[in-house]
Amino acid sequence: xxxxxxxxxxxxxxxxxxxxxxxxxxxxxxxxxxxxxxxxxxxxxxxxxxxxxxxxxxxxxxxxxxxxxxxxxxxxxxxxxxxxxxxxxxxxxxxxxxxxxxxxxxxxxxxxxxxxxxxxxxxxxxxxxxxxxxxxxxxxxxx
Amino acid sequence: xxxxxxxxxxxxxxxxxxxxxxxxxxxxxxxxxxxxxxxxxxxxxxxxxxxxxxxxxxxxxxxxxxxxxxxxxxxxxxxxxxxxxxxxxxxxxxxxxxxxxxxxxxxxxxxxxxxxxxxxxxxxxxxxxxxxxxxxxxxxxxxxxxxxxxxxxxxxxxxxxxxxxxxxxxxxxxxxxxxxxxxxxxxxxxxxxxxxxxxxxxxxxxxxxxxxxxxxxxxxxxxxxxxxxxxxxxxxxxxxxxxxxxxxxxxxxxxxxxxxxxxxxxxxxxxxxxxxxxxxxxxx
Numbered sequence: 001x002x003x004x005x006x007x008x009x010x011x012x013x014x015x016x017x018x019x020x021x022x023x024x025x026x027x028x029x030x031x032x033x034x035x036x037x038x039x040x041x042x043x044x045x046x047x048x049x050x051x052x053x054x055x056x057x058x059x060x061x062x063x064x065x066x067x068x069x070x071x072x073x074x075x076x077x078x079x080x081x082x083x084x085x086x087x088x089x090x091x092x093x094x095x096x097x098x099x100x101x102x103x104x105x106x107x108x109x110x111x112x113x114x115x116x117x118x119x120x121x122x123x124x125x126x127x128x129x130x131x132x133x134x135x136x137x138x139x140x141x142x143x
Numbered sequence: 144x145x146x147x148x149x150x151x152x153x154x155x156x157x158x159x160x161x162x163x164x165x166x167x168x169x170x171x172x173x174x175x176x177x178x179x180x181x182x183x184x185x186x187x188x189x190x191x192x193x194x195x196x197x198x199x200x201x202x203x204x205x206x207x208x209x210x211x212x213x214x215x216x217x218x219x220x221x222x223x224x225x226x227x228x229x230x231x232x233x234x235x236x237x238x239x240x241x242x243x244x245x246x247x248x249x250x251x252x253x254x255x256x257x258x259x260x261x262x263x264x265x266x267x268x269x270x271x272x273x274x275x276x277x278x279x280x281x282x283x284x285x286x287x288x289x290x291x292x293x294x295x296x297x298x299x300x301x302x303x304x305x306x307x308x309x310x311x312x313x314x315x316x317x318x319x320x321x322x323x324x325x326x327x328x329x330x331x332x333x334x335x336x337x338x339x340x341x342x343x344x345x346x347x348x349x350x351x352x353x354x355x356x357x358x359x360x361x362x363x364x365x366x367x368x369x370x371x372x373x374x375x376x377x378x379x380x381x382x383x384x385x386x387x388x389x390x391x392x393x394x395x396x397x398x399x400x401x402x403x404x405x406x407x408x409x410x411x412x413x414x415x416x417x418x419x420x421x422x423x424x425x426x427x
Binding site: 022023024026027028030031032034035038039041042044045046049083085110112113114115116143 | 151152154155159181184185188191192195219222225226228229230232233248250251252253254255258259
């Protein structure tokens with residue numbers, strides 16, 4: 001009995017060790033859960049493994065055109081539907097009014113798989129009211 | 144019982160604070176490198192598995208040689224590898240989320256690549272926590288003895304100078320890179336607020352780890368906590384002033400720059416600069 005009392009006596013080394021262990025166990029469990037989550041994510045990545053080449057598309061947002069300093073800014077989104085990274089993606093947007101072409105070009109340095117890049121192209125005339133718009137992915141580099 | 148329990152929990156949290164801070168000190172240059180974010184996106188499944196095993200083995204090796212806990216046994220050392228690996232993963236995740244490199248739109252593969260890549264230096268830093276930040280570290284023993292003999296104002300001045308040197312060292316290295324204007328252009332006000340809060344948290348953590356003495360608190364020094372708050376705010380102010388000064392010196396900001404652009408750059412560079420300042424402070 002006296003031994004038992006001694007074992008739980010506050011402030012003894014044994015009691016401190018017990019507390020130390022509970023604190024350590026708690027942090028160890030949290031750490032293990034974090035690592036298991038990473039292992040789970042790697043497993044998920046393996047099970048859903050896709051090796052699709054970069055598949056780039058451009059989505060125009062004609063309803064969000066803004067006129068600033070005499071230029072019409074057309075917002076757009078360039079999306080890579082594939083799973084591979086595309087580097088230096090060259091995008092050309094052509095606005096044609098009465099057979100006259102106005103081109104706007106830009107380069108996206110880095111577009112990851114399933115990634116989206118927002119951009120703006122500027123034209124002299126409002127593309128939503130006159131003419132047609134064409135988009136073209138000129139080229140990209142495979143890393 | 145409660146007091147003893149509190150003390151052991153506090154020791155454990157202090158150990159983790161030490162590990163996280165040292166992880167940031169070693170990991171921040173890579174965490175602020177654009178190529179490393181991109182490299183994380185290139186990684187394939189075999190990279191994930193190799194990196195995972197590599198991080199674990201490195202942490203096991205380091206926990207046996209250094210470790211981040213001050214008093215420990217061999218059995219606990221092997222469990223430390225699990226802890227430091229988790230610290231590396233969580234530390235990397237926090238910074239990548241705060242810098243908007245990982246968002247709700249990021250795929251699991253891309254997030255995994257970035258986290259595992261960044262976890263290598265962060266977890267190595269965490270494993271070296273005891274050497275970098277440990278009060279009983281041999282490298283600090285001599286200077287601590289010197290500091291105890293010196294008048295308080297000399298120690299304070301030395302501490303401020305060391306902090307400034309650390310801030311300028313990291314701020315100079317990063318201010319010239321394209322990452323700072325890129326992040327400034329991309330991050331919204333909410334993200335900038337998160338960067339600011341993380342900066343304050345790290346400063347407070349380092350002050351706690353270097354200045355806090357549990358025995359002093361038990362002896363009834365009521366002003367200690369408020370002194371820590373004041374010191375953290377002072378270090379934060381020094382960090383912001385010298386970060387802005389570095390940006391100005393390198394022509395990244397000037398009197399004609401828009402105020403919000405200048406402030407945003409200072410906030411974004413302030414996080415690594417604060418970690419550099421913490422590193423400088425720890426040299427003392």
